Amino acid sequence: MSYAIGVDLGGTNLRIAAVEERGTLLEKVTLGTQVQRGREYVVGQMTDAIRHVTTKYQDHGKLIGIGIGVPGFIDMDTGTVRESPNLPGWSNYPVHKDIESRLGTKVILENDANAAAMGEKWLGAGRDTDDMVMYTLGTGVGGGIIMAGRLWHGMNGMAGELGHHTVLPDGHICGCGNHGCLEQYASATAVVRMAREAVANGLSDALANASRNDVEFSSKVIYQLAIQGDKAAQEIFNTVGHSIGIAVANMVNALNFPMYVIGGGVASAWDAFHNPMMEEVRKRSFIYRVTAPEAVAAGQKRTIVTRALLGGDAGLFGAARLPMVVNGESSAPAAQSKADTPVAGTR
Structure with missing residues (x-):
């Protein structure tokens, strides 16, 4: 083997x-x-x-x-x-x-x-498709484009920088020098920044308490407050969803691919941003509206926006x-085993 x-x-x-x-x-x-x-x-x-x-x-x-x-x-x-x-x-x-x-x-x-x-193409959400786009919502926002089963690299390997698509012209400045990048509204860093802005504006006592008392004031903590009903935290994830939705709709319009996968740590808040994300996708992409799973008959080509599996x-x-x-290996995937072994003595 x-x-x-x-x-x-x-x-x-x-x-x-x-x-x-x-x-x-x-x-x-x-x-x-x-x-x-x-x-x-x-x-x-x-x-x-x-x-x-x-x-x-x-x-x-x-x-x-x-x-x-x-x-x-x-x-x-x-x-x-x-x-x-x-x-x-x-x-x-x-x-x-x-x-x-x-x-x-x-x-x-x-x-x-x-x-x-x-x-995700090999073993995850995209295993049954040869064309897909993936967003990774982590500390920043990254992306990857799979076309005909292969990564699309562009001219010199820098294609797929989806986190730097503009979703809000003249929005928050990004480390890349642009204003309003997706990364500034859908990353874990952005979630924490928006929460601190809400605290500074007196919009949430719960967020204020968490920011003072929680050593790791993270996107996970803010998500927990959102599902507990905190309005300011919920609004932050509405912003996350609307921003991703704008970006995904643009990619649907540009590529007409069958699948768009959302992964990374922030994707664990899927239930908090999924609805506003899909609202934007439907509003901004005619292609999505006519190819959405609920709009086509069984067996017809459809556009799927889904959460990553791995x-x-x-x-x-x-x-x-x-x-x-x-190297041309093409074996079909089997079930995965799980192991996580630290290396003793590795510097």
Whole structure:
């Protein structure tokens, strides 16, 4: 049985997995990403963990390859991270060349949201379609476009930056320099910012109390207040939904794909933003209205907007899938096993 190594490098966690060609998870290693110690340390930590896993499974079968998902704007032609807000000090870093030289083997580098889209295509919500768009609502907002079963990279690998589509002209300034990006209204960071604005404007005693007393005043806490009936918290998730709906409607109008998948940590608040999201999609896309599941007969082509199925593991499975696609592996997925084993002594 062949297997691949997938790596999901985030600003908080570094995860490495061994995944069989049919999708079975052999092992998952989770480490903290100590970005404050610099990129040399982080890449060393990553390559050490990869060596540990590959050594452990060297008798399991053929190693198909290693795929690595990295956050930020990546120039695929040169393997360079042009900018990564979650990895300070990585600007214009030729990470691909560095990792390959340390490991002494070829690796496949990919944007982390693209890797998540590949994971959902392989084993998740998009497994029965060859054309889909995925939004990842996390610390920021990322995206990936799957076309004819393959990632769409654009001219040099930077396609699919869906978090920087404008949803509110002259809205809140974004780190990219634009105003009104989706990322400023649908990310976990945006949810917390909007909650603090509501507190500053005296709109919610519950949010004010949570912001004072909860050490981790997070989007999850704000979601909990929303489902408990706090009006200001509910309005925040209405904003999340309307913003995503505008973005999805534009993509439906542009691409006419059969599936649009919403993933990332903020997607756990699905019930709080789903209705306003779909309200915007219906209002802004004639194509959606005539191809919505309720508008077409059974067996006809339809447009589906759905929640991702793999949760936080989408990018990990997608990264492992990358070398399988490159090397022509095409086995159907099997049921996944679960493992999460820390590596003792890995620096």
